[in-house]
Amino acid sequence: MIGYQSIGAHTDANSLNHRTTKEPIIDVSSSRRPTLKDVARLARVDPSLVSKVLNKDPQVSLSASTRARIMAAVQELGYRPNLRARGLRMSRTWTLEAVFPDLRNPVYVPIIEGARRRAAARGYGLILGTADGQGEDDRRRVEQLLNDRVVDGLLLASGQASDSLLSAIASESAPPVVVVNRKVAGVESCIMVDDSAASRIAADHLYSLGHRYVGVISGPKNSMGDSDSSQRRVDAFVERMHMLGGEVVAHYAENWHATAGLHSATTLLARSPNLTALYGTTVMLALGILRGAHLLDLNVPRDLSVISLHDTEAAEFAQPALTTVALPLEELGEYGIDRLIDKIEGKSVGSEVLTQEPLLIIRESTGRITLDR
Amino acid sequence: MIGYQSIGAHTDANSLNHRTTKEPIIDVSSSRRPTLKDVARLARVDPSLVSKVLNKDPQVSLSASTRARIMAAVQELGYRPNLRARGLRMSRTWTLEAVFPDLRNPVYVPIIEGARRRAAARGYGLILGTADGQGEDDRRRVEQLLNDRVVDGLLLASGQASDSLLSAIASESAPPVVVVNRKVAGVESCIMVDDSAASRIAADHLYSLGHRYVGVISGPKNSMGDSDSSQRRVDAFVERMHMLGGEVVAHYAENWHATAGLHSATTLLARSPNLTALYGTTVMLALGILRGAHLLDLNVPRDLSVISLHDTEAAEFAQPALTTVALPLEELGEYGIDRLIDKIEGKSVGSEVLTQEPLLIIRESTGRITLDR
DNA sequence: CTGAAAGCGCTTACAG
DNA sequence: CTGAAAGCGCTTACAG
Known part of the structure; x- marks a missing residue:
């Protein structure tokens, strides 16, 4: 009835x-x-x-x-x-999976948010995956993805995906995959954001304030052979600084969290006490740097300028408010989903970097170099 | 082959x-x-x-x-x-949907993370929903949920769910729903965390440091008739403070973001300059309060103590580091999923509050009241 | 206790 | 161009 x-x-x-x-x-x-x-x-x-x-x-x-x-x-x-029935018939599920390393890193939030919104707008659901780096977990996820075909495609934004995940993804029998915010060897579709340009803007800003001897603190370098975003950010920054005639010392933290930023800042500053500015290549790192400076009794920005890559509310409400270079993260999520759906629909999608200009947001943490240092 | x-x-x-x-x-x-x-x-x-x-x-x-x-x-x-085929046959999808208002509020991150992990462990995928409060969107989501039955159940943690969403959820033809972190009238399964107890702990802590005239800044009161978490937090705090013999002035911000916390703090402090401590009922609010104090040239904690409900990395790395009362948010997510699956499996699940003790984490933002104020 | 059949709700070759 | 049939991959009454 x-x-x-x-x-x-x-x-x-x-x-x-x-x-x-x-x-x-x-x-x-x-x-x-x-x-x-x-x-x-x-x-x-x-x-x-x-x-x-x-x-x-x-x-x-x-x-x-x-x-x-x-x-x-x-x-x-x-x-x-009934989508289930249609899915059975057409071998489609209209659901995508987003694989992210750690939601606690605020940088991923806008990417996911953009991805979710776009997926919904195009009639897809977005399942939350996580590559915690647990070997067994990853392994099971990969098996499931490859075999159960429970999702139509994968949006991967993992900073430290395990080997098994990566190789499975690169294999031909894998479901359609788009990697965002990273270049992975063997994956044809990697969408990136122009963090080299952003790093150059950071260098320019610091240089224009008179800084000539600066440090950069980035996340861990990737062990694999891919062109790595941590490295890329450092390289672009160093290169531009050198070009301008400045000097820079680089430090790779053990991870992307605030605590690592704190430790990196204190060790770097201990080794090179004359540094007048520090560039943190992500917000949590920069927050850690701020705290390190505080612990060392350094006033920001008077004694030390700090600039961060990526802009979040946490950066805006840091004390002092962080000067940042904002990259189009939500757009990255949206665009990644668009390309993923393209791929699912059979179109071939290569790698690209979003051309949108990075935006320098000047707040309180950077200042003109003072003479007494 | x-x-x-x-x-x-x-x-x-x-x-x-x-x-x-x-x-x-x-x-x-x-x-x-x-x-x-x-x-x-x-x-x-x-x-x-x-x-x-x-x-x-x-x-x-x-x-x-x-x-x-x-x-x-x-x-x-x-x-x-093949889960799709099995799903068609059994009318199950083995996917759940989490409906959250705003991922940029860091408080939701641990809830979601706990939910995702538990869902995965129990063989369910977790789709990211959002109730942006856009009427049309909500309406479409509800229709889809009710009719397409594309998920087996709903984990709802919306702070400001729209009427249509809520009423649809309360209707009998709705899919199984568990609400977390909020009590919604007409929904039988609401899992909460003991924010009243947490607020009392905040009051005790402040009182023990000598504060007798304090303020509390909370998010907007809910217009609907449900027992509202914003209100509940304020009430418990006020009540305990009164019981101890202190005095408190309450302020409801227009939303839960840092900017609202900032504005609330400055207007509150302008009206009542003798306040010696402020309780922010969520982290972003507290971050805004910190900034408001800074703008007013108030040193925290010397001139003003600040305490926050909920603990996140952003609180830990605030300047000064925030004293917080931590509630079991990940557990809330995990438990919510467990109960949701119970419900899907036909068990009846009532409302409850997680009994886990709130944890006072003393950092730098609270201190003994100073005599010169 | 076991095997064969029906059917979940669709879509799409295929024959008329 | 249109209608009837087959089939996606399972599970579960049902008859033996």
Whole structure:
């Protein structure tokens, strides 16, 4: 027994109903959802015809009256296709998986947020994956992805994906994968953001404030042979600084967290006490640097300027507020999803870097070099 | 043509293979995954028998040799069930959806992380939803949830869910829902964390440091009639402070972000300059309070103590480091998922609050009241 | 206890 | 161009 409600009687709708008829008709009896067959029966056509019409099959051409009957039946029953059944038939799930190393790193939040929004807009759900670097976990995830085909594609933003994950992803039997914010050898579709340009902007800013002897603290270098974003950020910064005639000492922290930034800053400053500015290649690192400076009794920016890559609310409300170079992270997530869907639909997608200009946001943590140092 | 690899020859495995045989056998030809039928054919039994054995049907009892043949065939082909097909048959998707207002609020991150981990451990995927409060969006999401049944259940942690979402969720035809971190009228399963106890601990801490005239800044009060967490936190704090003999002025910010905390702090402090301590009922609010104090040239904690509810890395690396009361947020996510799955499996689940003790983490932002104020 | 059949709700070759 | 049939890969009543 299928519950439905006529939508024909417009005239007395307002007088009789408390809610407007714009409300979707929900089968409160909840006994059974209408299926294609129900629609077909009501419209007195074959189920396959309904399917074709609904999917806008270009081959099909039917009389206006039949089409109207079908559409009316769809409306009347409140029919919506069962995605599970369609998925079984078409080998699609309309769900994507985002694999991220650590949500606690605020940098991933805008990427995910952009990805989620775009996925939803295009009719896909986004499942949260995590590559915690646990060998067993990764292994199981890969098996599942390859074999169960429970998702249509993978958006990978892992900073430290395990070997098994990576190799599985690069294999030909793997589902469509787009990597964001990293270049992985063997993966044809890597979407990046221009962190080299951002690093150059950071260098320029520092140099323009008079800094000539500066440090850069970045995350761990990647052991694999891929062109690594941590390295890339450092290289671009160093190169530009050298070009300008400045000197720079680089330090790779053991991870991307604030504590690592703190330790890196204190050891770097102990070794090279004349540094007048520090560039942290991500926000949490920079927050750690700020704290390191505080511990060393260095006033920021008077004694030490600090600049960060990536902009988040935490950077804005740091004390002092962090000067940052913002990169289009939400856009990265959105674009990554677009390309992933392209790939799922059979288009070939290469690697690219988002051309959007990095944005220098000057706040309180950088200042003109003072003479007494 | 199904690619497989014998797992029988253990003896020469090490001499001949570069990789150990522990590696999963992945069908590189990618032509077709093995199905139940394939397994059945290889084991010379009926597909339904394989299904029953794999699903541990208690009714079935077969000879050890048949069982062994089946298991060997499963192993050999690397068979894994197609979840889509099983889902169609069983009306289950093994995916859950988490609906959160804003990932940029760091408080949600541990909840989501806990939820994701637990869901994965129990064989469910977790889709990221968002209730942005856009009426149309919510409406469409609800329709989809109700009708497409594309997820098995909903974990809702929305601070400001729209009416349509809420009412749809409370309706009987809705999918199983568990609300976390909030009590919603009409929803039977709300899992909360003891923020009243936490607020009392904050009050005790402040009082023990000598503070007698303090403020509390919380998020917006909920317009609906449910027992509201913002209000609840304030009430418990006020009540305890009064009980101790202190005085408190409460302020509700327009949202839960740092900027709102900043504005609230400055207006509150302008109205009541003699306040010696401020309690922010979430981290971003507290960060904003810190900045407000700075702008007013108030030294924290000398001139003003600040304490926050919830503990995150951003709190730890604030300047000064925030004293916080930590609540078991990851556990909330995990527990919420467990209860949601219970509900999906037909058990009835009521509302409860996690009994785990809130943890006072004393850092730099609170101090003994100084005499010169 | 076991095997064969039906069916979940779709889509898409295929024959008319 | 349209309708009827087959089939995606499972599970589960049902008959033997």
